Amino acid sequence: MSSHSHVEDHLPHEPERATLEGRNKITAFWLFLGGETVLFGTLFAAYLTLRNEVNGGITGNELFSFGLVALATALLLTSSLTSVFALQAMHAHNKKALVNWLIVTMLLGLAFLGLEIYEFVHYAHEGHTFTASAFSTSFYTLVGFHGAHVAFGLLWAASILFQLTRRGLNTTTAPKVYLFGMYWHFIDVVWVFIFTVVYLMGKVG
Amino acid sequence: MDWLTTVDHKKIGILYLIAGGFFFLVGGLEAILIRIQLMFPQKEVVTAQFYNELITMHGTTMIFLAAMPIIFALMNAIIPLQLGARDVAFPFLNALGFWTFFFGGLLLNVSFIAGSVPDAGWTMYAPLSGTQFTQHHGTDYYVIGLQIAGIGTLIGGINFLATIINMRAPGMTFMRMPMFTWASFITSALILFAFPALTVGLAALMFDRLFSGNFFNPQTGGNVVLWEHIFWIFGHPEVYILILPAFGIISEVISTFSRKRLFGYSSMVFATILIGFLGFMVWAHHMFTTGLGPVANALFSVATMLIAVPTGIKIFNWLFTMWGGSIRFTVANLYAIGFVPTFVMGGVTGVMLSAAPADYQYHDSYFVVAHFHYVIVGGLIMGIFAGLHYWWPKMFGRMLSEKLGKVTFWIFYIGFHLTFFVQHFLGLLGMQRRVWQYLDGMGFNNMNFISTIGALMMGVGTILFLINIVITLRKPKDCSNDPWEDGRTLEWTIASPAPEYNFAQTPLVRGYDAWWHEKMEGNTAMTPVEPIGPIHMPNASILPFVMGIGLFITGFGFMYSGEWGTLGFITVGHAVGIVGLLITFGCMGLRSLIDDHGFHIEEDEILKDQGVKS
Numbered sequence: 001m002s003s004h005s006h007v008e009d010h011l012p013h014e015p016e017r018a019t020l021e022g023r024n025k026i027t028a029f030w031l032f033l034g035g036e037t038v039l040f041g042t043l044f045a046a047y048l049t050l051r052n053e054v055n056g057g058i059t060g061n062e063l064f065s066f067g068l069v070a071l072a073t074a075l076l077l078t079s080s081l082t083s084v085f086a087l088q089a090m091h092a093h094n095k096k097a098l099v100n101w102l103i104v105t106m107l108l109g110l111a112f113l114g115l116e117i118y119e120f121v122h123y124a125h126e127g128h129t130f131t132a133s134a135f136s137t138s139f140y141t142l143v144g145f146h147g148a149h150v151a152f153g154l155l156w157a158a159s160i161l162f163q164l165t166r167r168g169l170n171t172t173t174a175p176k177v178y179l180f181g182m183y184w185h186f187i188d189v190v191w192v193f194i195f196t197v198v199y200l201m202g203k204v205g
Numbered sequence: 206m207d208w209l210t211t212v213d214h215k216k217i218g219i220l221y222l223i224a225g226g227f228f229f230l231v232g233g234l235e236a237i238l239i240r241i242q243l244m245f246p247q248k249e250v251v252t253a254q255f256y257n258e259l260i261t262m263h264g265t266t267m268i269f270l271a272a273m274p275i276i277f278a279l280m281n282a283i284i285p286l287q288l289g290a291r292d293v294a295f296p297f298l299n300a301l302g303f304w305t306f307f308f309g310g311l312l313l314n315v316s317f318i319a320g321s322v323p324d325a326g327w328t329m330y331a332p333l334s335g336t337q338f339t340q341h342h343g344t345d346y347y348v349i350g351l352q353i354a355g356i357g358t359l360i361g362g363i364n365f366l367a368t369i370i371n372m373r374a375p376g377m378t379f380m381r382m383p384m385f386t387w388a389s390f391i392t393s394a395l396i397l398f399a400f401p402a403l404t405v406g407l408a409a410l411m412f413d414r415l416f417s418g419n420f421f422n423p424q425t426g427g428n429v430v431l432w433e434h435i436f437w438i439f440g441h442p443e444v445y446i447l448i449l450p451a452f453g454i455i456s457e458v459i460s461t462f463s464r465k466r467l468f469g470y471s472s473m474v475f476a477t478i479l480i481g482f483l484g485f486m487v488w489a490h491h492m493f494t495t496g497l498g499p500v501a502n503a504l505f506s507v508a509t510m511l512i513a514v515p516t517g518i519k520i521f522n523w524l525f526t527m528w529g530g531s532i533r534f535t536v537a538n539l540y541a542i543g544f545v546p547t548f549v550m551g552g553v554t555g556v557m558l559s560a561a562p563a564d565y566q567y568h569d570s571y572f573v574v575a576h577f578h579y580v581i582v583g584g585l586i587m588g589i590f591a592g593l594h595y596w597w598p599k600m601f602g603r604m605l606s607e608k609l610g611k612v613t614f615w616i617f618y619i620g621f622h623l624t625f626f627v628q629h630f631l632g633l634l635g636m637q638r639r640v641w642q643y644l645d646g647m648g649f650n651n652m653n654f655i656s657t658i659g660a661l662m663m664g665v666g667t668i669l670f671l672i673n674i675v676i677t678l679r680k681p682k683d684c685s686n687d688p689w690e691d692g693r694t695l696e697w698t699i700a701s702p703a704p705e706y707n708f709a710q711t712p713l714v715r716g717y718d719a720w721w722h723e724k725m726e727g728n729t730a731m732t733p734v735e736p737i738g739p740i741h742m743p744n745a746s747i748l749p750f751v752m753g754i755g756l757f758i759t760g761f762g763f764m765y766s767g768e769w770g771t772l773g774f775i776t777v778g779h780a781v782g783i784v785g786l787l788i789t790f791g792c793m794g795l796r797s798l799i800d801d802h803g804f805h806i807e808e809d810e811i812l813k814d815q816g817v818k819s
């Protein structure tokens with residue numbers, strides 16, 4: 001990897017932990033994700049309480065289709081993998097590969113978000129609107145919170161891309177990439193739970 | 206301007222103290238109005254509607270906008286000093302946490318000016334808080350104001366956790382940390398795991414009200430008990446968030462003024478962790494009469510009673526710390542010693558309430574009011590007064606007047622017991638909470654009168670404390686590093702008030718009660734681990750303040766979305782809300798994109814300081 005800019009070769013192997021600020025950020029972000037876990041846990045609890053309260057409207061079993069959800073899941077899980085590749089590229093101090101993998105991750109996330117928006121619009125046309133029933137309200141709140149997290153992650157990644165291209169990979173930008181990676185995996189794990197609790201249980205549970 | 210942009214944790218602590226103190230006065234005024242209304246039977250000093258607003262805002266203000274910020278004030282002012290750290294982990298976030306709390310609290314209290322005040326009780330039970338029974342904007346103010354203030358609390362909690370995990374001085378192991386820092390550590394962990402639940406609850410209630418959601422609307426399949434669960438899954442840990450720092454303060458104060466090492470330090474740490482853990486296991490004891498069934502009630506009863514064990518450990522540890530110590534009755538220690546029996550009384554009524562069958566009798570009576578005021582006022586507020594008197598010189602470089610302080614203590618203490626002791630009996634006789642009037646001839650008259658007199662005495666005590674502050678502000682800043690002369694921990698090894706960088710040289714910690722340890726070895730200063738050199742400091746920033754304003758604007762916009770007309774395809778309210786969000790997120794972007802490397806305080810400046818301040 002010595003063909004790259006010689007500035008980056010001064011970086012330690014794990015540039016995200018090189019400064020106290022970086023270490024603080026990683027510690028605090030782990031803690032923050034613990035709090036986020038409680039947030040989603042509470043949303044799941046609310047959804048599980050209300051998922052059968054369809055108020056005479058459409059049920060989850062009639063609504064959900066596995067094809068769409070399977071595609072969305074594949075996209076998001078793959079994006080988690082590509083974010084790992086981005087991180088490996090960062091540890092190899094390969095900025096170009098890092099930027100490329102980040103872009104791939106973002107594109108996959110964007111595709112996922114597009115699918116989710118399509119899904120919501122499709123459901124709304126079926127009469128499954130936010131105000132239709134307790135089931136629909138809790139469904140949109142839970143899945144929508146996750147979608148908002150994805151959307152925020154994309155904006156965040158864009159900001160990190162901008163900083164990487166402008167300032168390069170250094171001990172200030174490296175922790176940001178690392179935190180984004182943690183965040184993206186967390187979103188992925190939450191989606192696995194949503195897939196199970198909302199869609200699988202909605203279809204067969 | 207300096208105060209709007211500061212990222213210095215000591216100044217942020219003072220800001221928290223001023224804001225929290227202001228809200229404490231507001232909440233106290235509300236309490237006194239409530240008591241005046243109840244002074245005599247069947248009087249109408251305030252209207253029934255205003256009475257509901259008073260009890261709601263009193264609870265909300267005192268817990269979220271007074272007690273927690275004042276705790277945060279002491280945590281900000283003291284924790285880094287006790288750890289031997291130069292700063293907190295995230296100075297910028299610390300400032301952001303303060304400003305979001307402040308503007309959230311401001312938004313809540315703007316409701317008084319806007320004329321639609323939250324009036325469904327501080328617990329905001331559905332469906333009373335829903336659109337069906339609360340058509341005005343009261344609940345919206347509560348939901349949005351608390352959401353914004355909650356962001357600030359969560360940020361503060363994560364900041365302290367990271368600070369305590371990563372920023373300890375060499376030798377400051379976890380089991381050498383002062384008790385106040387330990388308690389704050391556990392409290393911050395509770396904040397981290399409790400507040401997101403409130404975030405969800407408030408968001409759900411907001412969706413119900415602003416976007417016609419159905420979470421808590423029984424007509425469309427919603428579930429009102431769900432709100433109670435979510436609220437108390439947050440709410441019970443919240444009361445431990447309040448009391449644990451007070452435990453920490455009491456430990457420090459009693460140990461210092463008994464001139465003895467804290468008895469059973471490791472069991473104190475264990476008890477603190479256990480109380481924190483159990484705090485999450487007992488939320489349904491607030492809902493015994495909801496109809497959860499005997500099995501659930503029994504389990505939550507037992508879990509609640511278990512909390513008495515670690516709390517008892519703490520009480521006895523404090524007693525054994527004083528045992529054989531050479532006790533000095535300073536004002537701080539008076540509050541600390543007064544705290545112990547008072548808190549035990551509150552704890553005992555807590556155990557009584559934890560028995561589910563008995564709770565059917567106590568529920569929603571003044572017995573409950575007496576219980577939680579005994580633990581929150583007699584516990585937390587006494588702890589806060591003790592802490593303020595104890596650390597005032599470290600925060601401001603001046604000592605509060607001891608003479609006036611003692612008068613204040615006795616007036617406040619006697620007033621407190623007069624107010625709430627009789628309320629136990631009122632509750633047992635059947636007087637309900639949250640009710641505007643009571644009938645004559647029920648045997649409530651005398652005790653309510655006594656209770657009101659006591660409340661007025663507490664008001665006088667608070668005013669005397671303010672006078673004490675004003676008198677003190679006129680004194681010269683002449684405190685030594687260790688004004689009590691018995692300081693045991695690191696905050697007493699540096700100037701009062703601490704310089705911007707706290708420690709010119711990071712100290713080496715060689716044992717529990719690090720400063721006392723050095724004193725016993727005959728040293729007059731800590732051993733430094735580094736030579737004097739330039740110190741890196743963060744830059745001040747206006748962004749946190751602007752972000753707070755942005756959220757404030759957002760809250761307003763979304764609340765009044767339906768009422769300010771429309772702008773083409775969007776309502777004016779939503780447009781205002783989105784502008785506020787853009788301000789906030791724009792500031793986030795700026796913070797992210799503009800590299801802020803901070804600055805260095807040079808060696809000669811530090812040496813100059815030492816000449817002045819040593």
